[in-house]
Amino acid sequence: MHIVTTIAGSDSGGGAGIQADLKTFQELGVFGTSVITALTAQNTLGVTGVFPIDVDFVEKQFHALLEDFSIAAIKTGMLYSSVIIQGIAHIIDDLKIPLIVDPVMIAKGGESLLQQEAIEAMRMSLLPLATIVTPNIPEAEALTGRKINHFSDMEEIAQCFFQLGVQCVIIKGGHLPNSLYAIDYVFIKNDKSFSMQSPRISTENTHGTGCTFSAAITAFLGQGLSIEKAIIEAKKFIQLAIMHDLDIGNGHGPTNHFA
Numbered sequence: 001m002h003i004v005t006t007i008a009g010s011d012s013g014g015g016a017g018i019q020a021d022l023k024t025f026q027e028l029g030v031f032g033t034s035v036i037t038a039l040t041a042q043n044t045l046g047v048t049g050v051f052p053i054d055v056d057f058v059e060k061q062f063h064a065l066l067e068d069f070s071i072a073a074i075k076t077g078m079l080y081s082s083v084i085i086q087g088i089a090h091i092i093d094d095l096k097i098p099l100i101v102d103p104v105m106i107a108k109g110g111e112s113l114l115q116q117e118a119i120e121a122m123r124m125s126l127l128p129l130a131t132i133v134t135p136n137i138p139e140a141e142a143l144t145g146r147k148i149n150h151f152s153d154m155e156e157i158a159q160c161f162f163q164l165g166v167q168c169v170i171i172k173g174g175h176l177p178n179s180l181y182a183i184d185y186v187f188i189k190n191d192k193s194f195s196m197q198s199p200r201i202s203t204e205n206t207h208g209t210g211c212t213f214s215a216a217i218t219a220f221l222g223q224g225l226s227i228e229k230a231i232i233e234a235k236k237f238i239q240l241a242i243m244h245d246l247d248i249g250n251g252h253g254p255t256n257h258f259a
């Protein structure tokens with residue numbers, strides 16, 4: 001059995017964060033373990049509270065896993081503060097385990113899941129350790145200080161990530177306006193770049209999409225797929241999860257992890 005780990009925040013509403021990651025791991029046949037960085041009080045209408053976990057206890061959870069399990073891949077989601085980022089980066093630095101960084105910053109409802117002061121720690125401490133980073137366009141802009149207007153800007157942004165030490169960048173194009181398609185741009189250092197296009201699905205129930213996508217990549221990488229294959233399979237999985245969206249709650253429902 002392949003064991004993978006998510007280091008992320010809890011979503012009490014069950015659609016994003018740790019809960020989305022563990023459901024995705026289960027669905028894709030890997031054994032999921034977790035390090036919780038923050039609790040959120042949350043439902044499909046939005047986030048009503050954030051309670052960060054003390055960094056010592058975040059590290060304690062991580063050490064407990066490392067002392068016992070052979071972990072095949074790790075993903076990070078909501079990390080909230082620079083102290084937490086530095087704490088976990090320090091531990092990951094000594095490991096030789098593929099790391100997928102989903103640089104979660106702001107929930108769709110506008111609530112902050114990463115303090116502004118933590119962006120620099122993400123850039124300088126965590127990204128240099130990342131095998132794959134999966135920013136959406138606002139996250140890519142915040143992490144590189146550059147604006148994306150055209151495709152050529154994406155290539156430049158990918159170079160910025162490569163310079164930090166990242167091996168593969170996926171820029172998720174879901175935020176691009178006027179597009180009939182959701183296009184994601186993939187850049188692999190010293191290798192190929194390609195885009196993945198899928199028809200844009202008209203639904204409001206997309207809560208947790210980013211978490212689920214990066215969790216699926218983690219599951220596939222943990223099973224030994226190549227970076228390229230893991231990304232392509234994860235894209236298929238997230239497309240199905242959005243197509244079979246769950247209309248639960250009174251707000252933006254989640255994607256369907258059982259699709």
Ligand code: PLP
Pocket residue numbers: 008009010011016017018040042077078104106107108109113206207208209210211
């Ligand atoms: N809550 C947690 C704990 C998350 O990690 C995330 C996303 O990464 C969200 C909420 C936001 O989910 P969404 O913006 O997809 O609604």
